[in-house]
Amino acid sequence: MSGKIYLVGFGPGAEEHMTYKAKSAIAEADVVIGYTTYIKLVKDLLDGKEVIRKGMTEEIDRCIEAYEQAKLGKTVALISSGDIGVYGMAGPTYEVLLQAGWTPNADIQIEIVPGSTALSACASLVGAPLTHDFCSISLSDLLTPWPVIAGRLEAAARADFVVALYNPKSGRRTQQIVAAQTILLRYRDAATPVAIVKSAYRRRQDIQLVRLDAMAECDIGMLTTVLIGNSSTFIKESLMITPRGYANKYNHLTGKAKAGEQAGVSLSMGLEGWYACLRQYVQDNDNLTLEKIADYFNVAVGEVLNAIAAGDDAGEHRAAQVCSDKLAEVIRRCEAWGKLRGIVRAEAGAVTELFLHAQDFQQRGDWLNIETDAFHCHINWSKVANAYFASRKDKSYGVHFIDATGHLVFRLLLIKEQGEFSRTQLDSYQQAWQQLTSTGALHD
């Protein structure tokens, strides 16, 4: 017998926010299955139907029940608030079915009916907070380990996403929102706007607009979604707005494209143009170190070196990437550069400077060891994915070893003797630059 399962997202709660398709799927169903509260929210649509109510923790039971009923040839509507595919029953249902040997070509058809998810419903009540890149993170650690949640919060905060927090707090889970606030405050201003929306489009709807540093003390519960702004989100006239970015391109008063920008074309700081912008910035700010430039653009040092290597218009700076098969050769070649300054950076910010000779290097398995009477330094060579020769004319000449994410593993710099780089040292360095990189010469 061929049954059918509709997986129906019925939106935030009010019937007027339910889609036409959600209503017609429920109307067509012989059996409606759902969490008790959800069944109450659609009670006006259930006349003459078999209704199966389940408790909050009986999610897998709801999927099994839907499958069993469909196997009897019935049309089933398994309902969920918001969008059933967003922290909803669509995933568990497919998992149960696939485990039971169901395939998409089997007798039982599955159809997902999308609905308006909490983040869009809540956003609509407070203004336009999601008009730029956003992400959603559930603070429920019932099925997800906290380090995974914390890692996602950290990444979202660092990347300046607007963040929608689902399942922010419950009777038992009271500290997750406090921990989330602590992580976000590491990257965001304390005054960042936050909207706390409870029971959107339901009887007890409540909205609070607060600052990020006040978020955790607010009234937050199981039926709350928290929307945290990014660095450009603002509140005006009690509306929370995240700009689309028109101000980056267009003049506010005239509506015309700003100098250097064109309507319908990527920004000058778009994918293709931004390396040139970085080089221009470097040209205009000749005294900056690679780290300072990386901080300014919020990128890794490897990206700065790549941008400098892509043109010869970065002021005093030049760079060229070492050919991938010549990484180990660099270490051999720098034996001819005399005494060197080795710089090793720890993730938390400590910078170690070592005075050494390349002859002190010993390669042991994955490790590049530098052992002298004064110190032992062990560098994880297996982390080195790229190297760049980079220089600032007459000021600095060196090689930068970079990991796969563009972060510095270590760098070796030539040292001046009596205030000057020696000619032989520079000649040997320049020769290595030309022979081990595929691009360009050093300086004119």
Ligand SMILES: C[S@@+](CC[C@H](N)C(=O)[O-])C[C@H]1O[C@@H](n2cnc3c(N)ncnc32)[C@H](O)[C@@H]1O
């Ligand atoms: C298990 S998730 C279900 C999400 C749902 N499938 C959706 O797409 O909106 C439950 C969480 O959704 C959010 N939520 C659901 N309905 C809401 C509403 N009407 N108002 C505010 N938040 C809501 C809350 O964060 C709640 O803790």
